[in-house]
Amino acid sequence: MGSSQxxxxxxxxxxxxxxxxxxxxxxxxxxxxxxxxxxxxSAYRLGDFTRAxxxxxxxxxxxxxxxxxxxxxxxxxxxxxxxxRPDADPARAEAVFKRIVEQAPEHDLAAWxxxxxxxxxxxxxxxxxxxxxxxxxxxxxxxxxxxxxxAGEEAFIYQQSTYVATLKQDDARQAAAALERFIAARPxxxxxxxxxxxxxxxxxxxxxxxxxLAAMIRAVDTEERDPxxxxxxxxxxxxxxxxxxxxxxxxxxxxxxxxxxxIDEYPADIRCYGAKTALKRMDxxxxxxxxxAGRGAGQGSGGAQR
Amino acid sequence: MSxxxxxxxxxxxxGGGRHAGATAFQWLRRYFPFxxxxxxxLWSAVTxxxxxxxxxxxxxxxxxxxxxxxxxGVKEALELMARRYQELHPNVRxxxxxxxxxxxxxxxxxxxxxxxxxxxxxxxxxxxxxxxxMISYYSRYFVPMTPYVSRLNPYNKGTDLENVPLRRxxxxxxxxAYIQELQDYMHIPLSLFGVRIFYNKxxxxxxxxxxxxxxxxxxxxxxxxxxxxxxDAQGRNYIPICAANDSxxxxxxxxxxxxxxxxxxxxxxxxxxFASAEEVYAAFKTGLIDFQHPAYKARYKVTWEVTGYFxxxxxxxxxxxxxxxxxxxxxxxxxxxxxxxxxxIAQADGxxxxxxxxxxxxxxxxxxxxxxxxxxxxxxxxxxxxPVGITRTSPHQDVALDFLFFxxxxxxxxxxxxxxxxxxxxxxxxxxxxxxxxxxxLEGVYGALSVLGLGGxxxxxxxxxxxxxxxxxxxxxxxxxxxEPFYKQRGAVDFEERQRDWRRDLQRNEYLLGAMRADAxxxxxxxxxxxxxxxxxxxxxxxVLAEIDHNRKVALVVQGPALGAAAPYEYxxxxxxxxxxxxxxx
Numbered sequence: 001m002g003s004s005q006x007x008x009x010x011x012x013x014x015x016x017x018x019x020x021x022x023x024x025x026x027x028x029x030x031x032x033x034x035x036x037x038x039x040x041x042s043a044y045r046l047g048d049f050t051r052a053x054x055x056x057x058x059x060x061x062x063x064x065x066x067x068x069x070x071x072x073x074x075x076x077x078x079x080x081x082x083x084x085r086p087d088a089d090p091a092r093a094e095a096v097f098k099r100i101v102e103q104a105p106e107h108d109l110a111a112w113x114x115x116x117x118x119x120x121x122x123x124x125x126x127x128x129x130x131x132x133x134x135x136x137x138x139x140x141x142x143x144x145x146x147x148x149x150x151a152g153e154e155a156f157i158y159q160q161s162t163y164v165a166t167l168k169q170d171d172a173r174q175a176a177a178a179l180e181r182f183i184a185a186r187p188x189x190x191x192x193x194x195x196x197x198x199x200x201x202x203x204x205x206x207x208x209x210x211x212x213l214a215a216m217i218r219a220v221d222t223e224e225r226d227p228x229x230x231x232x233x234x235x236x237x238x239x240x241x242x243x244x245x246x247x248x249x250x251x252x253x254x255x256x257x258x259x260x261x262x263i264d265e266y267p268a269d270i271r272c273y274g275a276k277t278a279l280k281r282m283d284x285x286x287x288x289x290x291x292x293a294g295r296g297a298g299q300g301s302g303g304a305q306r
Numbered sequence: 307m308s309x310x311x312x313x314x315x316x317x318x319x320x321g322g323g324r325h326a327g328a329t330a331f332q333w334l335r336r337y338f339p340f341x342x343x344x345x346x347x348l349w350s351a352v353t354x355x356x357x358x359x360x361x362x363x364x365x366x367x368x369x370x371x372x373x374x375x376x377x378x379g380v381k382e383a384l385e386l387m388a389r390r391y392q393e394l395h396p397n398v399r400x401x402x403x404x405x406x407x408x409x410x411x412x413x414x415x416x417x418x419x420x421x422x423x424x425x426x427x428x429x430x431x432x433x434x435x436x437x438x439x440m441i442s443y444y445s446r447y448f449v450p451m452t453p454y455v456s457r458l459n460p461y462n463k464g465t466d467l468e469n470v471p472l473r474r475x476x477x478x479x480x481x482x483a484y485i486q487e488l489q490d491y492m493h494i495p496l497s498l499f500g501v502r503i504f505y506n507k508x509x510x511x512x513x514x515x516x517x518x519x520x521x522x523x524x525x526x527x528x529x530x531x532x533x534x535x536x537x538d539a540q541g542r543n544y545i546p547i548c549a550a551n552d553s554x555x556x557x558x559x560x561x562x563x564x565x566x567x568x569x570x571x572x573x574x575x576x577x578x579x580f581a582s583a584e585e586v587y588a589a590f591k592t593g594l595i596d597f598q599h600p601a602y603k604a605r606y607k608v609t610w611e612v613t614g615y616f617x618x619x620x621x622x623x624x625x626x627x628x629x630x631x632x633x634x635x636x637x638x639x640x641x642x643x644x645x646x647x648x649x650x651i652a653q654a655d656g657x658x659x660x661x662x663x664x665x666x667x668x669x670x671x672x673x674x675x676x677x678x679x680x681x682x683x684x685x686x687x688x689x690x691x692x693p694v695g696i697t698r699t700s701p702h703q704d705v706a707l708d709f710l711f712f713x714x715x716x717x718x719x720x721x722x723x724x725x726x727x728x729x730x731x732x733x734x735x736x737x738x739x740x741x742x743x744x745x746x747x748l749e750g751v752y753g754a755l756s757v758l759g760l761g762g763x764x765x766x767x768x769x770x771x772x773x774x775x776x777x778x779x780x781x782x783x784x785x786x787x788x789x790e791p792f793y794k795q796r797g798a799v800d801f802e803e804r805q806r807d808w809r810r811d812l813q814r815n816e817y818l819l820g821a822m823r824a825d826a827x828x829x830x831x832x833x834x835x836x837x838x839x840x841x842x843x844x845x846x847x848x849x850v851l852a853e854i855d856h857n858r859k860v861a862l863v864v865q866g867p868a869l870g871a872a873a874p875y876e877y878x879x880x881x882x883x884x885x886x887x888x889x890x891x892x
C-alpha cells in the first residue's frame with residue numbers, strides 16, 4: 001500500500017515536472033527560432049501564456065542580440081507580459097519593450113514598442129485614472145521618433161483623443177488645430193478617417209455644427225473599407241450626416257442627399273423607415289416655412305398698399 | 307498473486323485426488339466472480355475494438371460535430387449529410403455529439419478548455435454562453451473562416467453559383483458569421499430562422515367560425531376572447547395563446563417593443579438611431595421621459611392585454627409545456643421559430659393542420675394605439691442560424707471545412723434544411739411554400755425602451771416586477787410605482803458598474819489588437835494590407851472613438867442633457883432660422 005502510494009506520488013511529480021519543464025522546443029520539437037516566435041504567437045492567441053513566454057524566451061535565447069528574430073522574440077515576450085490575464089507583469093513588459101528600443105532603435109518593432117509603452121500608461125487598471133500628462137509625453141516620443149511610421153500615426157491619433165475625450169472646449173480647440181495640421185500634411189495617411197472623426201467630435205464640443213458636418217462627411221468618405229467585412233457599411237455614417245445636417249446645420253439639401261443615399265444603398269437598414277420619415281418631415285417643414293414667408297410677404301405688401 | 311494462493315497451487319494435495327478436486331472446485335468457486343468480470347471485460351473490449359475497426363478501418367477520418375438540436379429531423383438530416391459525404395469520400399465518417407440545450411454551454415466550455423472539443427461545434431447563442439465569453443473562445447479555440455469565405459464552393463459545380471465565392475452564395479452574405487470584435491468570419495451557418503405565430507387551423511375554424519387568421523390587433527383580441535369563452539370536452543376553457551416562460555421574447559421583439567418607437571425622438575441624444583441604456587436612463591433621471599409617455603404606456607398596455615390570453619401561470623411553464631398544449635389542441639396560437647416547425651407538424655400527426663400568421667400589430671387607425679403606432683415592425687434580414695465553427699484542436703480542419711462547404715452547397719443545403727424543416731440559407735435552394743410567411747419585414751419601427759441594459763440590480767428588479775405584471779399579479783400603476791423610483795436611484799450604481807465593465811473591455815480589446823498586429827506584421831503583400839485595414843478599423847472604432855462616445859454618455863448621465871436644448875429630433879429656433887435663411891436664398 002505504502003509502495004503504491006509512493007509510486008503514484010512519483011508518477012504525479014513526473015507528470016507535473018514534465019508539464020512545467022516542457023518548454024516550447026521540447027514539447028513540439030521546434031528548433032528554428034523563427035518558428036518558435038510563430039508558435040509563441042499561436043500560444044498567445046490561444047491564451048496559453050505560459051507556453052507563449054516559453055516559446056519567445058527560447059527564441060530569444062537562441063538568437064544573437066539585435067538580430068531581427070531576437071527583436072521579434074523580445075517583442076512577443078513583452079506583449080505577452082503586458083497583456084496576459086491573469087498574471088500580467090507590467091514592470092517586466094516595460095523593461096523588455098525598452099530593451100528593444102535600446103537594442104534596435106531603427107527596427108520596425110522599436111516603433112511598436114514605443115507605442116506599447118505609451119498604451120501601458122494610457123490603459124491603467126480599472127478604477128485608476130491615467131496620468132494624462134505622462135501619457136501624452138509617451139505618445140509624443142513615439143510620434144517624434146517615428147513620424148512616418150504607422151505606429152507614429154496611431155500614437156498621434158491616440159494622443160489627440162486624450163484631448164478630445166475630456167469634452168472641454170480648450171482641449172477641443174487644441175486638438176482641432178493639431179488634427180487640421182495632420183490632415184493637411186498627410187492627406188494620404190491610413191489614419192485620415194479617424195482624424196476626421198476626431199475633428200468632428202472637436203466641433204461638436206465647440207458647437208460649430210457646419211464644421212462638424214463637413215468633418216463627418218470627410219470622415220465617412222475617407223473611411224478604409226475591408227472588402228470582406230459585410231458589416232462595415234456607410235449606413236450609420238449616412239444617417240449621422242443626415243441628422244447633423246437636418247437638426248444642427250439646418251442644411252436640408254445635404255440632409256436629403258444623405259438620407260436618400262441610405263435608402264438607396266442600404267434598403268434593408270433599420271434606419272430606412274426613419275430616413276423616409278425625415279424626408280417627409282423636411283418637405284412638410286419647408287412647405288410650412290414657405291407658406292409663412294408668403295403670408296408675411298403678403299401681409300407686408302398688403303400693408304404697404306394700405 | 308498472493309503467497310497463499312501460490313502455495314495452494316504448487317503444493318501436492320495431502321489428501322489425494324478426491325481432495326485435489328474439492329480444492330480446485332473451492333478455488334474456482336472462490337474466484338468465479340473474477341473470471342466472470344474478466345471475461346465480460348475481455349468480451350466488451352473485443353466487441354468495441356471490432357466494431358470500431360469495422361466502422362473506421364485504418365485510414366478513416368472521423369469528424370465529430372456537436373450541437374443541441376433535439377428537434378425532429380435534425381439528427382436525421384445530419385446523418386443523411388454524413389452518408390452523402392461518405393459516398394464521395396469513403397474514408398470520412400461524421401459522428402454527432404448531441405448535448406442537451408441546458409448543459410451545452412458548460413459542456414462546450416469544459417471541452418474547449420480541456421482540449422477535447424469536437425472538430426465542429428454549433429456555436430452557442432448568448433443564452434448559453436455570454437457574448438463576451440464567446441468572443442474570447444473564438445479567439446482562442448476556433449479557426450477563423452475569413453481565408454476561406456472568398457473561395458469557390460466546389461460542390462456548387464454545374465450550377466450558376468459555380469464561380470461565386472462562398473460568402474456571396476449566402477442569402478445574408480454571411481453577415482451573421484462575421485464577428486465584428488475580431489474582424490473575422492468565425493463560422494459557417496447552415497440555415498435561416500424566422501419567428502411567427504403558428505396556429506391550429508382546424509381548432510381556430512371550429513371555435514371562431516373563421517377561416518382566415520386575424521389581420522390586425524383588434525380582430526386578434528376578439529378571436530382570443532371567443533376562444534377563451536369556449537370549453538373542451540373535459541369542461542376546460544380553451545387557451546387562446548399557448549405560452550411559457552420563454553415565450554415573451556418573441557412577442558416583445560416582434561410586437562410589444564416596436565410600439566415604443568416614437569419615444570426614440572426624446573431619448574436618442576446622440577442620434578445614432580437607437581435608444582441606448584444610458585440614454586434612456588439619463589432621460590428618466592432628468593425627468594425628460596417617464597413611464598407615462600404614451601408610447602411606453604401603450605407598449606405595456608398591449609402586453610397586459612395579450613398576456614391575458616396566455617395560460618394561467620405561464621411564467622412557471624417551460625417551452626415543452628407550451629408545445630405540448632398546442633399539440634394536445636388545448637390552445638390555438640403559439641409563437642415560435644422555424645426551428646420548431648417540423649416538430650409541431652410531426653406532433654400534429656395529421657390530426658390538425660398548422661397555419662402561420664404574422665404578429666398582429668395595432669394599425670394606425672386603431673382607436674386606442676393608432677396615435678403611437680407609427681408603422682409595421684422592423685425585422686431585418688435574418689442572419690444565418692445553425693452556425694458551425696471548426697476548433698483549433700481538430701486534427702482534420704481541412705476535412706471539416708470541406709464537409710461544411712458540402713453542406714453549404716445549394717443541393718445539399720436544400721436537402722439538409724428540407725429534412726430539418728428549416729429555411730435554406732444558400733441562394734437558389736428551394737423550400738416549402740409553408741415558409742413563405744417567414745419572408746422578413748425589411749422596413750418599419752423598433753423598440754426604444756432599453757431599461758434592462760443597465761444590468762445589475764436594476765435588471766433583477768425589473769424582471770421580478772415585470773414577471774408579476776405579465777402574470778397580472780400587479781397592474782401597470784403598481785409596476786411603475788415600484789420600479790421607476792428604484793430605477794432612478796439604483797440605476798446610478800449599476801451605471802457605474804457598467805463603466806468598469808467597459809474599461810475591462812478596453813483591456814480585452816488591447817489583447818485582441820496585440821494578436822491582430824502580430825498577424826499583420828507576419829503577413830506580406832495583399833494579405834498584410836487587408837490585415838492592417840482590419841487592425842486600424844478595430845483600433846479606431848473600439849479604442850479611439852469608443853472612448854469619446856462613452857465619455858459623452860457618462861456626461862449625459864452625470865450632467866443631464868443641456869438645459870433648454872431642443873429634443874434630439876426637434877428643430878431648435880437657431881436651426882429654424884438657418885433653414886429660413888437658406889429658403890430665402892433659393
